[in-house]
Amino acid sequence: MFKFLKHWFRFKASHTAANSPQIDLDKVPAHIGIIMDGNGRWAKQRGLPRVAGHHSGMKNVKKITMAANDLGVKVLTMYAFSTENWKRPKDEVDFLMKLPQEFFPKEIEELIQNNVRIRMTGWKEGLPDYTLKAIEGAIERTKNNTGLILNFALNYGSRKEIMMGVQEMIRDVQAGKLQTEELDEAIFSSYMLTSELPDPDLLIRTSGELRLSNFLLWQLAYSELWFTEAYWPEFTETLFLEAIAEYQRRARRYGGI
Template identity: 70%
Template sequence: MLPFKKWFGSKLNSEELISRLDTDNIPNHVAVIMDGNGRWAQKRGLPRVAGHHSGMKNVKKITMAADAIGINILTMYAFSTENWKRPKEEVEYLMKLPLEFFPKEIDELIANNVQIRMTGWQEGLPDYTLKAIQDAIDQTKHNSGLILNFALNYGSRKEMLSGVQQLARDIADGIVTADAVDDAVFSRYLLTHPLPDPDLLIRTSGELRISNFMLWQLAYSELWFTELCWPEFTEQHFYEAVQEYQRRARRYGGL
């Protein structure tokens, strides 16, 4: 297998790049923190919202790249519970992106058998945002291919606290006993249930942290960081992350 850094010097198309991956070691679930949209725009003298618009267009490209190599689940961190602190105009723009993205891309997503899901809290989201997302979920619910899961209005600490609170209520009501609580039981109280934990996390923009994203679920995930901002992250870079994942030995605490 050629080192990925050698690939960029040649004129390989996507099919040739894919052929250099180990098809027996494709991550089942890849999570992506799509960071750097605003900084990408500001470096080019553009408003931050222009970066969010370019980032939105990149979602479909990476979704198709993931589907092409047999990834089953792609979770995109689209908006965190902390992002409400951003300027009102920027938040309003972000909330309107699903109204543009889904009507434009839904036919191709359906044609590629992609199923849309959302992980996060509906409370606080505008009705028009929820409608655009729910329409996409309804239109793709019978698809059996790649799951494109948007983490929207999501924060992991809130998720775990809510899960603990519900678990405590269920113990008090006799639905479950304290001694029966293990990793699998607790995972059922998280918003991501029944999705499996990510095998690989990708974060763009050079930040080396996970920013309150899937703190429980990422316990044994492979982490891959890049200096590239999300709008400039290409299919080639995605395949580079997957190849790096394939180089690593996942021991889960063993030898």
């Protein structure tokens, strides 16, 4: 009870703006996915290089993470870098790969104090050593935390995830570890990279784009989708609350009536 009250008063103190929507803390989505889009366009509008938008977007990660933590969200999955993003100009990719080196040393102590646990969904192969070192260090330092899981989808693509899951499942069938007749949605989900996490209840995408961009295609089957014109660097806590308030107004029927 004390933990809940502490959590509630901290939330109230952090989100008392008059225009903030009212949130039912008993109906907060357990898992929220965010496609953090629009960094480059945000920068272009201001006459800045695209990398300046990525840098501002990085700063916004902690702000929204703290808002999610205050609400009692269990998992926040942020789409940080897709398997398709390697096609971008080399200087932009190099800048993105260096952001974890800047983000974690600056923010890790506060994340630890707030009981946040870092996780990564994606493939380590292909990532620079310095990127991996920063991420793995943060994962190690927060591994015993029991609060919000801040899950970075990094070097991640859902089609690759599904194909590799199918390949692994076929190998298990051929090895006699799994019978074809046993296959169902739950078993298939166990071959996904997010098998230890619940499926997202809510997906947020910034920048006005209305597509999933190869993000958690299997896991988002029954998620509520919410889109905003705001670019990621200008996505505020109030907009985050608006997304959750809209989620709470919807009736999730999962194909039923």
